Amino acid sequence: GAVVSQHPSWVICKSGTSVKIECRSLDFQATTMFWYRQFPKQSLMLMATSNEGSKATYEQGVEKDKFLINHASLTLSTLTVTSAHPEDSSFYICSAYGQWGDDEQFFGPGTRLTVL
Amino acid sequence: SQQGEEDPQALSIQEGENATMNCSYKTSINNLQWYRQNSGRGLVHLILIRSNEREKHSGRLRVTLDTSKKSSSLLITASRAADTASYFCATSGSNYQLIWGAGTKLIIKP
Numbered sequence: 001g002a003v004v005s006q007h008p009s010w011v012i013c014k015s016g017t018s019v020k021i022e023c024r025s026l027d028f029q030a031t032t033m034f035w036y037r038q039f040p041k042q043s044l045m046l047m048a049t050s051n052e053g054s055k056a057t058y059e060q061g062v063e064k065d066k067f068l069i070n071h072a073s074l075t076l077s078t079l080t081v082t083s084a085h086p087e088d089s090s091f092y093i094c095s096a097y098g099q100w101g102d103d104e105q106f107f108g109p110g111t112r113l114t115v116l
Numbered sequence: 117s118q119q120g121e122e123d124p125q126a127l128s129i130q131e132g133e134n135a136t137m138n139c140s141y142k143t144s145i146n147n148l149q150w151y152r153q154n155s156g157r158g159l160v161h162l163i164l165i166r167s168n169e170r171e172k173h174s175g176r177l178r179v180t181l182d183t184s185k186k187s188s189s190l191l192i193t194a195s196r197a198a199d200t201a202s203y204f205c206a207t208s209g210s211n212y213q214l215i216w217g218a219g220t221k222l223i224i225k226p
Contacts, residue, residue: 032212043204043216044159093158097212104149105214109158 002028004096006108013084014116021079021111023094029074030096034105035067038091050077084115122205122217130225135192137220139205140185147208148181148188152201153219159204162190192222200224 003026013019023033031052036044048069049057056069066088068080077096081088091112095105122139129135139148150162165172165181165188172179178191192199202221206214 034213041221043218044214046213046216049213091156095159095214104161104164107151107159107161112156 002026002096002106004030004094004106004108006092006094006111008111009109010112010114012114012116015085016083019081019084019113021081021092021094021113023077023079023096023108025075025096025106028096028106030077031074032097033071033077034095035069035077035079036093036095038093038110040091044093047079081113084113086115089113089115122203122220124220125218126221126223128223128225129195131195131197133195135195135199135222135224137190137203137205137222138187139189139217140187141205141207141215141217142186143207143209143215145183145207145209148179149206149208149214150177150179150188150190151204151206153204154201162203195222195224197224197226 005024005026007022011019033050035047037047038044046059047062050069050071052071052074058064071077091110093110095107145167147164147166149164151159152162153159163174163177163179165179176193181188200223202219204219205217208214
């Protein structure tokens with residue numbers, strides 16, 4: 001099946017720094033990718049929809065300037081958490097739709113961000 | 117965004133027993149999907165059922181869909197300790213976004 005990777009798996013950073021998380025589709029082209037965040041013991045919350053070559057569509061309440069999304073190629077989307085603060089600590093998960101027109105999304109393993 | 121309810125919120129059963137989880141949703145859908153997530157890990161896609169399907173099987177998994185009641189159930193038969201995880205349902209509509217249920221935490225006691 002299709003594989004989506006995320007890098008890094010986990011990151012610990014100081015408050016005020018920026019952190020970039022990469023999401024890659026390894027064996028398929030992903031025209032659309034989604035970014036989620038998940039707090040402990042909670043469900044996934046959609047942050048934004050990322051389309052290759054165009055601006056991301058953010059969900060209500062998600063700050064565009066805080067969470068920068070770049071989908072520059074058909075295999076890579078990046079999420080940059082700018083000026084991270086402890087409340088940004090969370091599990092960030094990306095997913096991708098493939099090029100087959102099917103409905104299945106493929107999920108990355110997630111990135112755990114801890115901001116001290 | 118969250119679509120609706122999953123029940124129960126948590127479930128603990130003995131190994132070998134069957135586990136049933138339910139999911140309700142609010143809007144019309146193209147399909148409904150079930151995922152498993154082990155603690156602190158990524159999501160594993162289990163099964164997808166389309167809106168014109170009523171039942172689907174995959175190994176020890178059986179999923180039903182009742183679009184008139186806007187509900188779905190996931191049955192895991194002959195449960196194993198390795199089935200311990202959180203289970204989420206997610207619905208997909210015309211815009212391909214997945215809308216998630218709150219999840220059911222399943223604990224299988226050996």
